[in-house]
Amino acid sequence: MNSTVEQSGVGADLRRWRRARRLSQLELAALADTTQRHLSFIESGRSQPGRAILIRLAESLRLSLRERNDLLGKAGYAPVFAESGLDESALRPVRTALEQILHGHLPYPALVIAPYGRVVAANDAVEVFTEGADPELLAPPVNMLRLMLHPDGMARRVRNLPEWGRHVIENLRARARRSPDPRLDAFTEELAGYVPQTPVGPDHLGFSVPMRLASADGELRLITTLTSFATATDITLAELHLEAFLPADQATAELLRMRAERRRIGAATSTVGTPPADV
Incomplete structure (x- = not known):
């Protein structure tokens, strides 16, 4: 009985993913190097899929690694892909590389973001985003998407919030269409509530415009x-x-370099003025 439930579950998932990708059984079968008949039997629960064919189907459907593991689990197989903590030794080389990239991007802001907007690393230049933000939005773990669009975060400083915010929301909704996720849907709707509604004119091209961000030193x-x-x-x-954020004009580049130099001088002054610690 349990085996039948598992077969039915994985078959239903495969059918759902195939329809989401707008593929026919014949098209998906060709991509996964199997037959339409075999795929039909798997989807209907009449055939127990092997581990190898499931992996090929998941890859052909362009599922994320987490989604591939979930699919294997529903068929009774062990997960293929590991999920390591960022602080584990397995990812130490990655952390080192990311730190170098973040530092190398200075004086421009750059962040490493986990799912749903959670910031896991950032360089010093991101202070331009936290300027004047409500301390509650800056409590760890910081959610960058919420910080950007919340009225008590960056939103009150983004001078083209309707256009730029719509671009952020559309990207999230596109991601949800690729990988349906109720949590992402709820989060996207929360963020959409922060973005003013404006009509889309006939000249709207759908591409991102630069974010115009007011700062204490001028508009970026x-x-x-x-x-x-x-x-x-x-x-x-x-x-x-x-x-990674880049200046859209020379004036912005100069302002970000000026802010970086000011941070450098401030850090040097702070270090000189600090008494030696007791050993």
């Missing part, structure tokens, strides 16, 4: 790039992405 115009670990075989690493 920033564009963002996202980098992920496409070949990762560890779930933790695969779910991280590096968000």
Whole structure:
């Protein structure tokens, strides 16, 4: 009886994912190097899928590593992909590389973000984002997406919030369509409630415009790039992405360099003025 339930569960999941990817049984079978008949039997629960065919189907469906493990688990198989903690020795080389990338991106802001916007690492330049924010939004673990769009966070300083905020929301909804997730849906709707509604005109092209961020030193115009670990075989690493901000004009570049120099001088002054610690 348990075996039948497992077969039915994994078959239903495969059918749901196939339809979400808008693939026919014939198309998915060809991608996974199997037959339409075999796939039909798996989806209907009439055939117990082997581990190898499930892995091929999951890859053909472009499932995340976590989703692939879940699919294997529903069929009664052990997970294939590990999920390490960021502080574990297995990911020490990755942490070192990320720290170097973050430092190398200075004087421009860069962050490493986990699912749902949780910040796991950042360089010193991100202080431009925390300027004037409610302390509650800065309590660890900081959620960067909420900080950006919340009215008590960056939102009151983003001068083109309707356009820029809509771009953020559309990206999240696109991600939810690729990988349905009720938690992400709820989080996206929360964030959407912070973004003012404005009509989309006929000239709207759907691409991101620079974020116009007011600061104590003047307006900054920033564009963002996202980098992920496409070949990762560890779930933790695969779910991280590096968000790096770049100046959209020379004035912004100069302002960010000025802020970096001010931080450097402030840190040096603080170090000189600190009495030696007792040994």
